[in-house]
Amino acid sequence: MSLDTFEQLDLTNRLGQPVTLGVKFRPGTRRDTLFVRASQQQASSFFGKNAEQFMFQLLAIMDLVPERLDLFEVRGPAEAPEFWRWRFNWVGRSPLAPRSERIAAPGTQVALQALMAGEAGIEPLETHARS
Numbered sequence: 001m002s003l004d005t006f007e008q009l010d011l012t013n014r015l016g017q018p019v020t021l022g023v024k025f026r027p028g029t030r031r032d033t034l035f036v037r038a039s040q041q042q043a044s045s046f047f048g049k050n051a052e053q054f055m056f057q058l059l060a061i062m063d064l065v066p067e068r069l070d071l072f073e074v075r076g077p078a079e080a081p082e083f084w085r086w087r088f089n090w091v092g093r094s095p096l097a098p099r100s101e102r103i104a105a106p107g108t109q110v111a112l113q114a115l116m117a118g119e120a121g122i123e124p125l126e127t128h129a130r131s
Contacts, residue, residue: 006037011057013050021047021054025062026115034064035116037074047073051086051098059093066090072112073100083112 006022013019022037036054038046047054055071058064071086083103088095103109 006035008039009058009061011054014053019050023058023062024116026118028068030068031070032064032068033070033072033115034058034062035072035074045073045075045084045100047086048098048100051088052095055088055095055098059095066093066095072103074116081113083109 006024008020009023011019011021020039022039024035024037026033026035036047036058059066066088067090073084073086075082075084084100085103086098086100088099089097103112
């Protein structure tokens with residue numbers, strides 16, 4: 001999983017500074033999955049520090065539907081990525097109270113890697129996303 005397979009979007013962080021965020025969108029029948037990745041590894045969650053700000057921009061740029069969206073941050077090296085699921089309390093199209101949880105289940109990690117790689121027959125599944 002190379003970082004260059006992520007589309008690079010120019011956004012602004014919570015301080016109004018220009019930043020780049022890698023994104024990979026996988027539409028599904030019932031749920032859509034968005035993977036995000038910092039352009040360079042950070043000591044802590046680059047996405048987390050800017051989650052609300054980034055989501056406002058991603059909703060506008062990518063025309064995402066909050067009710068259908070599963071969002072995962074990809075951290076770590078390409079050989080052994082970590083997946084963190086992000087959840088928000090949505091008020092209309094406003095993302096509030098962001099929180100994340102690390103995906104630890106090996107089966108879910110494999111399913112997310114396959115989905116991210118675009119393997120045929122892999123559908124975003126709410127059951128996998130919530131494990």
